[in-house]
Amino acid sequence: MQKDLEEKFLLDFEQNQNIAHKICRLYTTNQSAHNDLFQEITIQLWKNYPKFRGDSKFSTWMYRVALNTAISLYRKSTRTVKTQDISDFAYKIKATDYDDTEEIQLKALYKAIHKLNDIEKALIFLYLEDKPYKEISETLGISSVNARVKMNRAKEKLKNILNP
Amino acid sequence: MDLLDNYKKAWENQPEHADKVSSIEIYKLAQSKSSSIVKWIFIIGILEFIFLNSIYFFVDMEDAMIEYKNLGLENFILYSQIATYIILFYFLWMFYQNYKKISTIESTKTLMTKILKTRKTVRNYVIFNLGYITLFMIVITIAKVNTNLNDFNNKQLLILIIVTIIATLLFLGVVWLFYQLLYGILLRKLNRNYKELAKLDNAK
Numbered sequence: 001m002q003k004d005l006e007e008k009f010l011l012d013f014e015q016n017q018n019i020a021h022k023i024c025r026l027y028t029t030n031q032s033a034h035n036d037l038f039q040e041i042t043i044q045l046w047k048n049y050p051k052f053r054g055d056s057k058f059s060t061w062m063y064r065v066a067l068n069t070a071i072s073l074y075r076k077s078t079r080t081v082k083t084q085d086i087s088d089f090a091y092k093i094k095a096t097d098y099d100d101t102e103e104i105q106l107k108a109l110y111k112a113i114h115k116l117n118d119i120e121k122a123l124i125f126l127y128l129e130d131k132p133y134k135e136i137s138e139t140l141g142i143s144s145v146n147a148r149v150k151m152n153r154a155k156e157k158l159k160n161i162l163n164p
Numbered sequence: 165m166d167l168l169d170n171y172k173k174a175w176e177n178q179p180e181h182a183d184k185v186s187s188i189e190i191y192k193l194a195q196s197k198s199s200s201i202v203k204w205i206f207i208i209g210i211l212e213f214i215f216l217n218s219i220y221f222f223v224d225m226e227d228a229m230i231e232y233k234n235l236g237l238e239n240f241i242l243y244s245q246i247a248t249y250i251i252l253f254y255f256l257w258m259f260y261q262n263y264k265k266i267s268t269i270e271s272t273k274t275l276m277t278k279i280l281k282t283r284k285t286v287r288n289y290v291i292f293n294l295g296y297i298t299l300f301m302i303v304i305t306i307a308k309v310n311t312n313l314n315d316f317n318n319k320q321l322l323i324l325i326i327v328t329i330i331a332t333l334l335f336l337g338v339v340w341l342f343y344q345l346l347y348g349i350l351l352r353k354l355n356r357n358y359k360e361l362a363k364l365d366n367a368k
Contacts, residue, residue, distance in 0.1 A: 021181035141271025
């Protein structure tokens with residue numbers, strides 16, 4: 001990669017890294033797996049950045065590459081699933097101006113999403129991130145109608161887990 | 165208000181990840197080695213090509229050739245070897261082409277399809293090789309029976325044929341089982357997700 005492109009990538013990624021962290025937290029259940037997946041996402045983004053034309057936002061492009069890495073390329077997570085609970089390790093949360101109920105809700109939400117399959121996770125994640133159906137269907141490679149149908153099912157499933 | 169709306173609000177207000185990485189760390193991470201499933205498929209695929217083609221080095225080819233000549237099979241060996249090399253290069257080329265097309269900037273479904281297609285190229289090559297080995301065993305057995313027809317009585321002939329069949333089947337079975345296990349483990353998650361995505365796209 002050219003020097004200026006490298007610098008642009010580092011800047012773009014540093015600003016948007018939270019997307020990758022959220023995906024790692026959804027698809028892994030412990031810190032070392034989180035770091036592994038984060039590393040693989042970084043490698044994939046770096047490798048493909050020269051092909052990023054900038055006709056969409058960097059973040060939109062990043063959602064796709066990062067989710068693809070989590071769903072299709074990353075393998076280690078299957079071994080660590082169910083061995084450790086999300087609350088077993090510390091996700092430091094800033095105490096200032098942070099509502100306690102939302103913190104509890106957030107933890108419950110992550111815990112519930114962990115019970116979904118990889119595709120449902122992606123659907124729910126994109127819903128939580130307020131992505132339009134067009135973008136969701138393009139990211140996953142399915143029709144808009146099917147994205148909608150499956151989204152409703154995933155939401156129902158999530159609701160049942162959250163509020164049995 | 166919908167139950168999920170509350171949670172969505174909590175999601176939107178979630179703080180940034182505590183251990184943010186700096187651009188220097190990002191740079192270092194980007195230079196590290198990928199351990200992705202695609203890379204493993206590539207490595208294992210190449211190893212399979214090497215393994216299947218190195219079996220010949222463990223056989224004393226000169227001795228084998230004399231034996232083939234005695235059986236009158238030198239033409240079969242020569243032409244079938246040429247054919248297998250042409251086919252090997254075809255498969256290697258297809259494998260590399262399919263591998264190169266894999267890209268994480270595609271949609272999830274396209275990406276999965278391409279990964280599975282690359283793997284199938286290697287699988288087809290293995291099937292081809294197993295087929296070739298079977299054909300080879302059959303031809304050798306028939307030739308042996310034909311040349312030594314007078315030395316054997318019927319019982320010995322029958323035993324020879326049965327032993328050959330069992331040995332071939334056993335060999336094929338072991339290779340196939342090993343193969344299923346290897347890719348079964350490697351691609352379990354991918355296959356499951358692909359099925360999930362395919363199911364979802366078919367369900368109207």
